Amino acid sequence: MLIDSHCHLDFPELAADRDGVLARARDAGIDGMVTICTWVDKFDSIRAISEEHAEVWCSVGTHPHNADQELHIETADLVRLSAHPRCIAIGEAGIDFFYDNAPRAAQETGLRRHIAAARITGLPLVIHSRSADEEMGQILEEEVGQGPFPFVLHCYTxxxxxxxxxxxxxxxxxxxxxxxxxxxxxxxxxxxxxxxxRYLVETDAPYLAPVPHRGQSNEPAFVRHTAETVAAIRGVSLAEVGVETTANFYRLFRKAQSS
Ligand SMILES: [Zn+2]
Ligand SMILES: [Zn+2]
Incomplete structure (x- = not known):
């Protein structure tokens, strides 16, 4: 029993065969997943996926790559949209200095608005951080100092x-x-x-397929390979990783307990 805490079911690679993707996840013992929002302006279609499938929850937020194109999205918008019963998290937001697809100032502005929304709602913030360790560490220390909020550093690199x-x-x-x-x-x-x-597993599908599927389109069923690797590294069984990550998921994404 595993949960894929981060995937993108609205992306074309997965949307094209969504029923197949969900069936293969079920067969692999994946009994829940969060489809993560990257454009607030597309939230309606992401929310719809979580309304149609009981095992899929969703989040609301702007990916740092898109930060400069969604500067019109305010904290209040995130708070309002996240009230939907199937929406269990804010994000993904953050800073990505590897790709630098959006100006850094816009990425940081977006991140801080998402942090404020997480603080107000108590929903966890899904943070994307790439090649920005020092800046991210500083922002987190500063912001948590102003008032705590739950968060996960997703796809940790x-x-x-x-x-x-x-x-x-x-x-x-x-x-x-x-x-x-x-x-x-x-x-x-x-x-x-x-x-x-304090740890979770995810696919970030359709990207970053784990070995032995590297190079293919990723999908939630493959989170099992990541969990197996994590189990080997930590010297525990796959079942134990399943128990721990599932407990951690419901503790962090606590709205999932009731929706
Ligand atoms: Zn990300
Ligand atoms: Zn992602």
Missing amino acids: GGLDLARTALALGGYISFSGIITFKNAETIREVCRMVPAD
Whole structure:
């Protein structure tokens, strides 16, 4: 029993065969998933997926790549839209200095609006952070200092310092298929040190398919390979990873308990 805490069922690679994707997830023992919003302006279609399928929840937010195109989205909009019963998280928002697809100032403005929405609603913020460890650590320390909010650093690719900072601030860390890649030793180190009650697994599908599916389109069923790798790294059974990550998921995404 596993939950894919982060996927994008609205993206064309997965939308084209959604029933097949969901059936294969069920067969693989994946009994829940969160389809993550990347454009608030497309939230209606994401919400609709979660309304149609009992095992799919959704989030609301603007991906940092799109931050400059959704500067009209205010904290109040995120708060209002997240009141939908199937919407259990804010995001994904954050900063991505690897691609730098949007100006950095717009990414940071967006992130801070999403943080405010997480603080107001108590819903967890799904954070995307890439090649921005120092800046992300600073923003999190500053913002949590102004008032706590639940959060997860999704698809973790940062170093040990950012992981320690996030954990000290009460955050969670989510591992994707990247952890199965050969050159991901730092992420495996993070995986070894993260407490049993603070980690999640995800696919970030359709991207980043884990070994042995690397290069293919990713889908929620493949989260099992990531969980197997995490189990091997932590020296526990796959079943234990399932129990721990499911408990962690419902503790962090607590609205999922009732929706
Ligand atoms: Zn992301
Ligand atoms: Zn994503």
